[in-house]
Amino acid sequence: MSVQHSKAAVPEAAWVKxxxxxxxxxxxxxxxxxxxxxxxxxxxxxxxxxxxxGPAAWDDFLRMAAGR
Incomplete structure (x- = not known):
């Protein structure tokens, strides 16, 4: 995990609430x-x-949050 302080171009349409x-x-x-x-x-x-x-950590988080 890391914190990004750069102004990398991520389109607003890419963000999901x-x-x-x-x-x-x-x-x-x-x-x-x-x-x-x-x-x-x-x-x-x-x-x-x-x-x-990272994708693997995100997948682990989603499984944990879903209780699986």
Whole structure:
């Protein structure tokens, strides 16, 4: 895992917000899948640092979150 501070060109269309997000200004993360990494950012601060997670670690996280 790493934090990316660069202004790498990730199109806004690449970012996906959770379907559980209500849009009421609560805590929400967005993810963007790139070749070799999944980026995670705070939806309220999209220009701040992004967390880069490797595909295997992301898959492990999703399995854990789903309870499998």
């Amino acid at each position: 959770s379907s559980y997000s209500t849009g009421n200004g609560g805590e929400c993360l967005e993810v963007a899948a790139l070749p070799g990494a999944v980026l995670v950012r705070d939806s309220k601060r999209p220009t701040m640092a992004k967390l880069a997670i």
